[in-house]
Amino acid sequence: MAEVNADVKKRRAERRKKIVKRRLTIAFIFLMVVTVIVLAIMCLTVFFPVLNVRASGSKIYTSTQIVKASGINEETNLFTVSEKGIEEVIKKKLPYVDTVTLKCELPDTISLEISDAKEYAAVGQEGLYFVISESGFVLNSYEEIPQNTFLLNAGNAICKVGAQIDFKDSQKSDLAYKIAEALQKSKIKINSIDVTSSVNITVRVCDRFDVKLGTEENLEKKILHLGGMIKSIGDRGGQINLSMWSESHSEGSFVPEK
Numbered sequence: 513m514a515e516v517n518a519d520v521k522k523r524r525a526e527r528r529k530k531i532v533k534r535r536l537t538i539a540f541i542f543l544m545v546v547t548v549i550v551l552a553i554m555c556l557t558v559f560f561p562v563l564n565v566r567a568s569g570s571k572i573y574t575s576t577q578i579v580k581a582s583g584i585n586e587e588t589n590l591f592t593v594s595e596k597g598i599e600e601v602i603k604k605k606l607p608y609v610d611t612v613t614l615k616c617e618l619p620d621t622i623s624l625e626i627s628d629a630k631e632y633a634a635v636g637q638e639g640l641y642f643v644i645s646e647s648g649f650v651l652n653s654y655e656e657i658p659q660n661t662f663l664l665n666a667g668n669a670i671c672k673v674g675a676q677i678d679f680k681d682s683q684k685s686d687l688a689y690k691i692a693e694a695l696q697k698s699k700i701k702i703n704s705i706d707v708t709s710s711v712n713i714t715v716r717v718c719d720r721f722d723v724k725l726g727t728e729e730n731l732e733k734k735i736l737h738l739g740g741m742i743k744s745i746g747d748r749g750g751q752i753n754l755s756m757w758s759e760s761h762s763e764g765s766f767v768p769e770k
Contacts, residue, residue: 562588563620570626572608578626581605590616598624604674607651633664633692633705635671642671648685650677663704664688684708687728691715694732698739712755718742720749720769730757737764 563586567578581602584593599612602624610629616622629645631652636642640653643661650673657663666685670678679685688707695702695717703716713725721742725734734754741752741764750768757764 561586561620562590562593562622565622565624567624567626570609570628572628573606573626577606578602578609578624582624584622588622590618590620590622593622603649607649607674610645610647610649631658631661634658634661635664635666635669635677637669637671642673642677644671644677648677650675662692662702664692665704665706665708667708684710687713691725691731691735694735698735700735700739700742718749721752722750723752724755726755726757730759733757733759733762734764737762741766 562584565579565582565584567575567582570578573581582598583601584598593614593616595612595614598614599609602612603609608629609626611627613625614622615625629647629649629651631643632646634641634643634654634657640655641657641663642650643652643654643658644650644664650671653671653673666679666681666688668680669685670680684707687710688705691705691707691713692702695715700717701719703719706714711727713727715723715725717723717738723738725731734757737757738752738754745766748768750766752764752766754764
């Protein structure tokens with residue numbers, strides 16, 4: 513009987529040891545989690561303030577202008593800076609910034625690599641011409657169309673310098689970009705693209721040809737044919753009609769200027 517009681521006591525003691533050990537393990541894990549959380553919070557608030565900001569790559573804006581536009585200062589934490597967020601902030605103030613690549617360098621430095629946006633096309637609105645980049649970001653407004661751009665007419669659009677252009681009809685704007693890409697691929701200088709009518713697409717190219725493309729059907733092949741016609745016409749200018757072009761009727765007409 514005494515041996516049984518001793519065995520019971522031993523098992524109870526071992527059970528108590530396991531319970532104490534389990535509780536200590538849980539307490540240790542909890543303490544570690546709390547410590548990690550506290551350290552993480554301090555890293556995002558107290559540690560690693562940004563003391564140095566560098567900007568390079570832009571030929572339009574100075575490093576000082578870019579750093580100031582970024583809004584990064586000593587209250588900014590190295591690990592809370594968002595590349596996308598910084599790019600959006602900078603582009604609102606400095607529209608000719610196209611992209612921003614952000615690099616964090618421990619312990620306190622941020623490096624901003626800038627690429628400049630190029631004027632691509634002009635959209636007429638309310639007596640002004642709003643110039644956009646190839647990605648559709650509104651860079652500036654002018655009273656006349658800049659020489660290095662072409663007039664793009666894809667219907668109504670909301671234009672605000674420092675923001676993305678908002679075309680009311682995205683299908684028409686996508687078509688205009690598609691035409692521009694095909695013309696550039698064929699190395700044809702673009703003066704204007706008008707897609708306001710889906711059955712009467714027109715472009716002006718090379719400063720001397722008004723071209724009727726008709727519908728979107730066979731668009732790329734029409735433009736390839738246009739390139740060949742321009743070479744064969746020579747120095748003359750006038751109106752080219754490719755609206756009836758098809759696989760079975762691969763011809764266009766040319767009416768020279770009087």
